[in-house]
Amino acid sequence: MKTPALLAPGGTLEMARVAVDEGADIVYVGPLGWSRRPYESEMTDEDIRAAIFYARENGRQVRIVLNTFPSPFEMDDFARKVQLYAGWGASGFIVTDPGAIRLIRGLVPDTLIHVSIGSGVTNSWDAEFYREIGADVIILPYRWGETEIAETRCVSGIGLEVFLFETVQTGKICPGKCIMSSYLKFREWLDIEGKATSGSANRGAKECYRVCQTNWDFAAEDGDPVKLKLRRDARLMLEQLPAFVELGVECFKISGRERPVPMIRDLVRFYRKALDGIAAGQTDMSVYVDELATLRGRWTVEKRKRVDVLMDRAEHYSDAAPSLAVAQ
Amino acid sequence: MFELSTNVASPQQLRRGDFSAYDALYLGEFSCLSYPNNFCAHPEFLAEAVAQVYELGKKAYLRLFAVPSNHDLPTVRKVIETALALPFDGFEVHNLGLLQMLKEMGNTKPIHLGVFGNLYTDATARVVKDYGVTRVYPNPELSLDEAIYIRDNTPIDVLIPVHGKIPLVVAETCFIHENSGGLPGEDCKFKCSQEHWLTRSSGDWSLKDTGCMTLSGADLCMLEHVDRLAAAKLNAFYVQSHGESPEYIAKVGRIYRDAFTRAFAGEAEGDVAPLLEELSGLAKMGLCNGYYFGDAGRRYVGRT
Numbered sequence: 001m002k003t004p005a006l007l008a009p010g011g012t013l014e015m016a017r018v019a020v021d022e023g024a025d026i027v028y029v030g031p032l033g034w035s036r037r038p039y040e041s042e043m044t045d046e047d048i049r050a051a052i053f054y055a056r057e058n059g060r061q062v063r064i065v066l067n068t069f070p071s072p073f074e075m076d077d078f079a080r081k082v083q084l085y086a087g088w089g090a091s092g093f094i095v096t097d098p099g100a101i102r103l104i105r106g107l108v109p110d111t112l113i114h115v116s117i118g119s120g121v122t123n124s125w126d127a128e129f130y131r132e133i134g135a136d137v138i139i140l141p142y143r144w145g146e147t148e149i150a151e152t153r154c155v156s157g158i159g160l161e162v163f164l165f166e167t168v169q170t171g172k173i174c175p176g177k178c179i180m181s182s183y184l185k186f187r188e189w190l191d192i193e194g195k196a197t198s199g200s201a202n203r204g205a206k207e208c209y210r211v212c213q214t215n216w217d218f219a220a221e222d223g224d225p226v227k228l229k230l231r232r233d234a235r236l237m238l239e240q241l242p243a244f245v246e247l248g249v250e251c252f253k254i255s256g257r258e259r260p261v262p263m264i265r266d267l268v269r270f271y272r273k274a275l276d277g278i279a280a281g282q283t284d285m286s287v288y289v290d291e292l293a294t295l296r297g298r299w300t301v302e303k304r305k306r307v308d309v310l311m312d313r314a315e316h317y318s319d320a321a322p323s324l325a326v327a328q
Numbered sequence: 329m330f331e332l333s334t335n336v337a338s339p340q341q342l343r344r345g346d347f348s349a350y351d352a353l354y355l356g357e358f359s360c361l362s363y364p365n366n367f368c369a370h371p372e373f374l375a376e377a378v379a380q381v382y383e384l385g386k387k388a389y390l391r392l393f394a395v396p397s398n399h400d401l402p403t404v405r406k407v408i409e410t411a412l413a414l415p416f417d418g419f420e421v422h423n424l425g426l427l428q429m430l431k432e433m434g435n436t437k438p439i440h441l442g443v444f445g446n447l448y449t450d451a452t453a454r455v456v457k458d459y460g461v462t463r464v465y466p467n468p469e470l471s472l473d474e475a476i477y478i479r480d481n482t483p484i485d486v487l488i489p490v491h492g493k494i495p496l497v498v499a500e501t502c503f504i505h506e507n508s509g510g511l512p513g514e515d516c517k518f519k520c521s522q523e524h525w526l527t528r529s530s531g532d533w534s535l536k537d538t539g540c541m542t543l544s545g546a547d548l549c550m551l552e553h554v555d556r557l558a559a560a561k562l563n564a565f566y567v568q569s570h571g572e573s574p575e576y577i578a579k580v581g582r583i584y585r586d587a588f589t590r591a592f593a594g595e596a597e598g599d600v601a602p603l604l605e606e607l608s609g610l611a612k613m614g615l616c617n618g619y620y621f622g623d624a625g626r627r628y629v630g631r632t
Contacts, residue, residue, distance in 0.1 A: 069448035069467070072477050098424065099451020120446065122395045122500060125425030132428065133455055143500075151398050177395070177444055178497040179469050183544055183625035184533050200469055203448070215529040218507055218537070220522040226507060227529065 003279045004250050007063070007161070008268045011041040011257030016051040018265045020060050023272035027055055028094055030065035030257065031081060033195035033204045036118065038310075041257040044193065045084065052088045061091040066104075067116035068204035069097050077195070082107050096176065098133055105134035112136045114161060114251075118202065120176030124148070124155040131158035137251060142167040142175075142234065149247045161251035162244060164271060165299075167234040181208045210310040234303075236267075236296050241274060242283040259302050270295060329592045330558075332585055333487075334567040334577060335391070338365035339373050342380060345574045349581030350567075353381055354420055356391030357570060358442060359498050359541035361400060362516040368393045369403055371410035378414050387417040394422035394444045395500050395540070401429075408433060418462070421445065422498075427459040438462040440487065443495050453482040463487055463564060468494050472620040476560050485564055488557060490550040491580050491607070492568030493536055493543035494618050494625055504539040523571065533626075534613050538571055544625060545613035551587060551600055552631045553620075558591035576610050583607065 008024035010016030016027045029051050030042045043051065052062045064085045070078050082093065082104050092112030095101050096119050104113055115121070115130045115138040127138045137159035140149065149160060182200035201208035217225035241252070252275065254267050274288060332350050336342045337357035347353060355377055356368035367373055368391055381388035390411045396404050404426065411419070412435060419435070421427055422442035430439065440463040441447050441456055447464045456464070463485040466475045472488075479486045504519050520539040527534045534545035548568070550557065557565070567584065569577045583603050590597065608615055617629045 069446065071448070071470075072450045072474050072481070075449060075451055097446075097449055097452055098455045099449045099453070102455050103451055119424075120395075120444070121425075122423060123398045123401060123425045125401070125428045126423065127425075129424040129428040148398060174497050174499045176446060177499070179467070179625070180496045180535070180542065182469055182619070183494065183496050183535075185624060202467075203469060211533070214533075217527045217529055218503075218524065219527070220519070220524050222522070225527070228507060 002248075002250070004245055004252055004275060006268070006271055006275055007251055007253040009254060009257040009259075009264060010043070010051055010062070011037070011259070011264075012261070013043065013047040013050055015257070015261045015264050016043075016062075017054050018261055019268050020055050020058050022265055022268035024060065024254075024268050026061045026063055026091075026251070027051065028063040028065050028253075028257075030067075031085075032193050034068050034070075034078075034081065035065035036067055036201045036204070036208070037257055048085065048090075049088050052085070052090055056089050062089075063092045063094050063112070063114060064090045065094045065116070066100065067094050067096040067118050069118075069202050070100065071203065075099075075103070079103060079107060086111055092136075095135075098130070101130070101134050115139060116176075117141075117163070118176035120174070124152040127152050127158050127160075128156035131156050137161050139163065139253065145240070146243050146247060149244065149249065153248060159250040160248065161253055162237075162249055163253050163255055164237050164267075165234040165255065166237040166240070176202070178212075181211050184211050208310070210307050213307050213310075236292060236299050238274065238285050238288060238292050241285065242278050245275075245278050256302075258306055263298055263302055266295060266298075330563045330565060330588050331387070332565050332567070332581065332588065333387075333389075334569045334581060336367075337363055337570065338367065339377060340365060341574075342377060346578035347384060347386065347581070349578065349585040350386060352387035352389060352417070354389045354391050355381070356393075356420075358391045358394040358420070358422055358444075359495075359570075360502065360520075360539055361393050361403060362502070363520075364518055367391070368407065371407045374407070374410050374414055374416075378416055382415070388415075389418045389420050389440060390416045391420040391442065392422070392426050394442060394498050396423055396426065397500060405429065405433075408435070412437070420465075421461075424456075427456065427461070431459050435460060441465060443468065443489075444498050447478075450478045450481045453478050453484045457482065457484055465489070465566070468496075468625065469619045471622050472556075472560075476562070479562070486562065487564045487566050488550075488562050489548060489566045489568055489618075490554075490557070490584055492547055492566075492572070493545075493570075494548050494616075495541055495543055495568070496535065496625075497542035499540055502539040503537055503542075520571075536571070536613075541570075543568075543570075544616065544618075546616035546626050546628070547607070547611035547614070548618045549604070549607055549611075549615040549628070550617065550620070551583065551604060551607060553617075554584070554587040554591045555597050558588065579610065580607065 005025040007026045008019035010027040010029040032042045086108040094114040096116040113135045139161045219225035333352040335354040357363040361369040418438035420440045420442045422444040439460045443465045465487040524537045536543040621629045
């Protein structure tokens with residue numbers, strides 16, 4: 001059985017280095033304005049270059065997250081970025097826009113292209129579409145389990161990647177199919193590297209404001225309102241890993257470029273141990289239960305903090321701009 | 329000269345509605361297969377529907393379900409197989425896997441990429457053209473200038489929504505069912521037949537929810553910009569009418585048909601204030617200009 005790769009976030013240069021040190025096979029980093037994250041979780045080109053060099057020195061790889069839906073007016077800049085990072089030794093890209101996938105394949109024929117969660121995949125035929133236009137690996141929807149993975153294996157030869165967290169089967173979870181944030185709030189930014197962005201996180205504006213996480217009253221025309229939120233928290237995954245590995249999942253991805261470095265350090269260390277154990281024949285994941293419980297607790301606390309920060313920004317978005325960006 | 333279209337979910341709506349102002353109808357409710365008698369899920373209704381639309385002298389496009397899981401694909405495939413043997417003028421597809429499926433099924437009908445197809449770039453327009461796409465509904469976040477750029481730099485036409493609520497979110501689960509005590513897998517009680525609204529508890533944001541789809545609270549309204557759209561040589565316009573009354577569909581269609589007819593004939597637009605007032609009266613949460621002018625979708629920019 002082929003040992004799958006562990007992908008870890010590099011929200012900062014420090015985080016990227018820590019992820020490499022702890023055993024991530026691949027670190028993913030996002031350039032300012034091109035990767036659906038706030039400025040503090042994206043990197044300058046200078047830091048990206050340093051992250052690539054550090055990973056390569058240690059026999060690891062870096063994927064560049066270029067998963068915004070660019071404006072048609074940005075495609076030349078997009079192409080320049082791709083060539084720049086490939087020239088520095090980035091081994092692949094994480095992308096959403098189908099046109100961008102084909103563009104990258106043309107520019108850097110031997111690079112590895114991952115399809116981002118923002119592509120909004122819902123079935124196995126989607127995977128085959130992306131394989132046909134040039135992608136190598138596709139990240140599977142949060143709610144998929146063994147059945148869907150096996151079905152996709154039958155339909156498409158594309159590589160499969162899963163997030164290392166699981167989510168509930170109800171509620172609105174629609175990555176790549178939601179523009180609620182920019183309907184309600186809109187802001188234009190000019191990054192220090194000169195990229196002007198506007199609109200939703202889909203397009204590279206600095207953040208999705210998580211407006212779905214606000215408190216809502218939900219009511220029918222003639223009914224009393226029910227108080228609710230639209231999304232529910234995900235939690236770290238573990239029990240499914242041996243079966244997923246058996247089914248041929250090639251990459252396991254830790255999310256969290258915006259989380260604290262110590263949290264990422266401990267997650268990489270934990271999942272490295274779990275994946276290495278599976279490779280050595282360990283299929284009973286109960287040995288990790290206590291450790292997982294602690295990590296799940298920390299994960300939930302950090303996630304809540306993050307939502308609070310984004311909601312606060314939505315409330316005060318006309319205030320002074322953060323240090324890495326200038327509000328226009 | 330131009331095509332004005334809207335959507336019709338079921339045979340009942342097709343029979344009940346006054347579509348005289350429209351040139352083409354998109355048949356089917358793309359966000360929910362359980363929607364009663366949805367053309368997207370009932371191949372047995374398609375032959376009569378397409379005949380009925382042709383009797384009205386209009387084009388008929390068949391919508392396919394926007395978020396099909398593997399479990400839904402047999403139903404969708406059956407709908408496609410039936411439609412391929414009927415004189416539909418094309419399919420509307422939101423899901424790229426279905427583009428792949430249509431190609432493998434040997435489809436030769438034109439395909440329109442729907443709003444949840446996430447068309448943001450001219451580069452993607454060129455990709456989907458290889459799968460038979462001839463028209464795209466650009467993601468609503470695109471500005472008018474970006475939509476026109478895509479039209480001008482690809483061999484693909486663009487559909488420009490001019491009125492109605494903006495589709496913002498589509499999900500694979502039904503929010504109304506879940507929040508009215510329904511259990512997963514339990515039969516749908518069609519509670520979405522009543523309007524449902526999400527209002528921020530502090531009261532400043534409202535969105536319409538149809539269960540699997542969340543729409544803008546305000547109605548997109550481009551009446552004040554009809555001259556500009558015609559001058560840009562755009563020619564495919566759309567009124568989003570899911571969940572709206574037959575009166576709404578007929579009135580809005582008539583207002584835009586008259587406005588576009590005048591604009592394409594080179595006649596001055598005149599005072600649109602009374603018509604705007606009429607459209608405002610039909611919109612429960614006011615009017616907006618969407619993202620066309622580079623602003624948050626809910627804002628109304630107007631002419632200035």
